[in-house]
Amino acid sequence: MTEQINQSEILFERAKKVLPGGISRNTIFKLPHPDYVEKGEGCIVTDINGKEYIDFANNMASLIHGHAHxxxxxxxxxxxxxxxxxxxxxxxxxxxxxxxxxxxxxxxxxxxxxxxxxxxxxxxxxxxxxxxxxxxxxxxxxxxxxxxxxxxxxxxxxxxxxxxxxxxxxxxxxxxxxxxxxxxxxxxxxxxxxxxxxxxxxxxxxxxxxxxxxxxxxxxxxxxxxxxxxxxxxxxxxxxxxxxxxxxxxxxxxxxxxxxxxxxxxxxxxxxxxxxxxxxxxxxxxxxxxxxxxxxxxxxxxxxxxxxxxxxxxxxxxxxxxxxFDHKAIEKINLLALKTKVLISHSIEKVGIKACVTGEGAMLRVHFKSQAPTNYRQSFLNEDEAKALKIVLTHANEQGIMLINTCSMMLSTVMTINEIEKLVQVLEQGFELVAKQLPSFKRYR
Ligand SMILES: Cc1ncc(COP(=O)(O)O)c(C=O)c1O
Structure with a gap:
């Protein structure tokens, strides 16, 4: 079987010769290479290798109606x-x-x-x-x-x-x-x-x-x-x-x-x-x-x-x-976000890890902390929390869920409960990986 060529890897090598670190904004930087986009439609983004992602990053909260509405x-x-x-x-x-x-x-x-x-x-x-x-x-x-x-x-x-x-x-x-x-x-x-x-x-x-x-x-x-x-x-x-x-x-x-x-x-x-x-x-x-x-x-x-x-x-x-983005659209997206928050909280409970979810409107963030932080010092990640975050982000990316790299999600109006269920399923798998790889995150031991 021939191994598939990773186009993102090739583009990153080319990019590093002309762009510092191969990028124009640090937001999208990651190793071994950033992901390179082919196209977006609705809440689905396809990368240059043809892999599809459900987009919960929405260009850092800038696309309220998804792509190419x-x-x-x-x-x-x-x-x-x-x-x-x-x-x-x-x-x-x-x-x-x-x-x-x-x-x-x-x-x-x-x-x-x-x-x-x-x-x-x-x-x-x-x-x-x-x-x-x-x-x-x-x-x-x-x-x-x-x-x-x-x-x-x-x-x-x-x-x-x-x-x-x-x-x-x-x-x-x-x-x-x-x-x-x-x-x-x-x-x-x-x-x-x-x-x-x-x-x-x-x-x-x-x-x-x-x-x-x-x-x-x-x-x-x-x-x-x-x-x-x-x-x-x-x-x-x-x-x-x-x-x-x-x-x-x-x-x-x-x-x-x-x-x-x-x-x-x-x-x-x-x-x-x-x-x-x-x-x-x-x-x-x-x-x-x-x-x-x-x-x-x-x-x-x-x-x-x-x-x-x-x-x-x-x-x-x-x-x-x-x-x-009228009253009706706002009510719908905010309600969907509320459901998402409840479902993620259930998953956290079910897996039994030290994590919680915060957010307002159609924005959510998962913290690898027992209690929701109330200020910057409390929300600051220690080394173990950073490891837990990385485990979940890597798993989500592999499973085709695009998140903001703080484990934050920005919903778009074109999303339905189907995308939310997929998100929650993948996050729950991520939480299970955290519980397995970092036992100190288990809430009930
Ligand atoms: C709260 C807030 N203010 C200002 C900015 C800067 O916006 P821009 O990236 O469009 O310059 C951002 C960007 O993430 C932001 O989140």
């Missing part, structure tokens, strides 16, 4: 045939802005950019321009993209994160300016008392507090009402702003994850799924704050542009995708 595809093709980018504004940009602003009461004005990173960056710069202050505060471990300030402490670990009562500002990249670290105040998640104590040490200096209301890296647990309300109140008292990063979490509800709170952020960053599969970012909120961008003002406090911002292809794709 026929309605979105038709709309894109029509726009592409008319041109893709112009030194002109477009009507579809206004229509998309109207649609997003109509979904969230606090969205008085919106500006489009090209990625979540850019949205968070421009939102922070807007807050600085509005308040005239430089510092921001953010939650330890929260991921907000690659802006120097937003990424502080994103990869903090037990060797450098310091005292829990006063977390260090830890750089991600070597060479990060000290000034950037000094200008980012790190607060612990969902710990109102400690967070306020830290913030109070910087009264008068902070432009904004940045918060992801269900941060993936911090454990995928929702920010508590008390925490959000306290940050809101503190920012009012301090003439500072409350900024939400809803780049992932906007999928949680019709008006994003923020709709569940009594208070609203001043500005919100979005990205990922609002682009209908194309690169996108946006930030929206209070009209008076957004006026820092307004060229109709006598003085523009934050001059801001972007060559591909609001290009009509992204606008058409995003508008079509978000129209399809």
């Amino acid at each position: 026929p309605v979105i595809t038709r709309a894109i093709i029509e726009q592409v045939s008319k041109g893709t980018a112009f030194t002109m504004a477009s009507e579809v940009e206004i229509e998309f802005a109207e649609l997003l602003c109509s979904r969230v009461p606090g969205f008085e004005k919106i500006r489009f950019v090209n990625s979540g990173t850019e949205a968070v960056m421009a939102m922070i710069k807007s807050a600085r321009a509005f308040t005239g202050k430089a510092k921001i505060a953010k939650v330890e471990g929260a991921y907000h993209g690659a802006y120097d300030y937003a990424e502080v402490s994103q990869t903090a670990n037990p060797n450098n994160w310091g005292d829990e009562d006063k977390p260090n500002s830890v750089p991600v990249a070597v060479g990060t300016p000290e000034k950037a670290l000094d200008d980012v105040i790190v607060i612990p998640y969902n710990n109102t008392k400690k967070a306020l104590e830290i913030l109070n040490q910087h009264q008068g200096e902070i432009a904004a507090v940045l918060l992801d209301p269900v941060s993936h890296r911090v454990g995928m647990v929702a920010a508590e009402d008390e925490f959000v309300e306290a940050l809101y109140k503190w920012t009012r008292e301090q003439q500072a702003l409350l900024l939400f990063d809803e780049v992932i979490t906007f999928r949680v509800g019709f008006g994003g994850a923020q709709q569940r709170y009594k208070v609203s952020p001043d500005l919100t960053a979005m990205g990922k799924m609002i682009g209908g599969g194309f690169p996108v970012g946006a930030f929206a909120g209070r009209s008076d704050v957004m006026s820092v961008l307004d060229p109709l003002q006598p003085k523009v406090l934050l001059p801001h542009s972007g060559t591909f911002s609001a290009n009509p292809v992204t606008m058409v794709a995003g508008l079509t995708a978000m129209k399809l």
